Amino acid sequence: MESQTTTNKQLNMDINTMIDCMRKQRKRYRFTANEQALFYELMAVFRHEGFPDTFFCSSKELCNDLGLIKNTFVNARNKLISAGLVFYKSGKSRSSVSQYSFTRSFQSNTVNGTVVSTEVGTVSTTATATFGSSDNTKKNHSKPFIPPRFEEVETYCLERKNGIDPQTFIDHYTANGWMRGKTKVKDWKACVRTWEQNRNKNENNRTDNNKPKDYGKGF
Numbered sequence: 001m002e003s004q005t006t007t008n009k010q011l012n013m014d015i016n017t018m019i020d021c022m023r024k025q026r027k028r029y030r031f032t033a034n035e036q037a038l039f040y041e042l043m044a045v046f047r048h049e050g051f052p053d054t055f056f057c058s059s060k061e062l063c064n065d066l067g068l069i070k071n072t073f074v075n076a077r078n079k080l081i082s083a084g085l086v087f088y089k090s091g092k093s094r095s096s097v098s099q100y101s102f103t104r105s106f107q108s109n110t111v112n113g114t115v116v117s118t119e120v121g122t123v124s125t126t127a128t129a130t131f132g133s134s135d136n137t138k139k140n141h142s143k144p145f146i147p148p149r150f151e152e153v154e155t156y157c158l159e160r161k162n163g164i165d166p167q168t169f170i171d172h173y174t175a176n177g178w179m180r181g182k183t184k185v186k187d188w189k190a191c192v193r194t195w196e197q198n199r200n201k202n203e204n205n206r207t208d209n210n211k212p213k214d215y216g217k218g219f
Contacts, residue, residue, distance in 0.1 A: 162196040
């Protein structure tokens with residue numbers, strides 16, 4: 001009886017830790033209502049299944065329960081994985097259920113062909129997931145791209161004094177699966193510099209347009 005009470009206390013502490021991590025990451029990643037709803041729905045399944053290391057969920061059922069279309073659901077799941085709040089592994093086929101975990105990663109998983117690395121309290125340190133991309137079957141011997149954390153982008157932008165909002169930058173590329181057109185991002189710092197150049201060009205164009213015109217020239 002005493003052992004069961006101790007176990008229940010530990011599980012409640014784990015749940016509270018997970019909730020605290022969500023609240024902490026919510027400000028950093030600006031989670032939408034759909035993303036938060038998905039997190040708490042997965043947590044409910046986790047509790048219902050008896051707090052296992054891994055548990056299974058049907059993407060179709062999650063979409064139906066939360067009233068989400070497929071793309072919205074996938075984007076929400078992608079955001080939670082990038083934040084390190086959940087681990088994910090797809091089923092062997094589109095019709096099979098997917099595997100989730102709050103406590104351990106699936107080493108073979110990738111997001112759009114890349115490994116996602118995050119650092120979030122005690123819930124997780126490396127988030128890895130797969131979204132059924134056909135690129136997953138291709139062999140890639142190059143070093144996998146790791147999306148940057150908010151602090152990394154913030155520090156780099158401050159060093160360069162470019163005025164770029166780190167969260168806007170991260171949200172943009174997260175929504176696009178860290179792709180530039182049809183090409184996977186390999187160097188996020190290069191992307192920051194490109195944003196910086198475009199920003200400077202736009203500011204120069206605005207400056208030129210605001211210059212007073214010399215209507216007397218030529219008379």
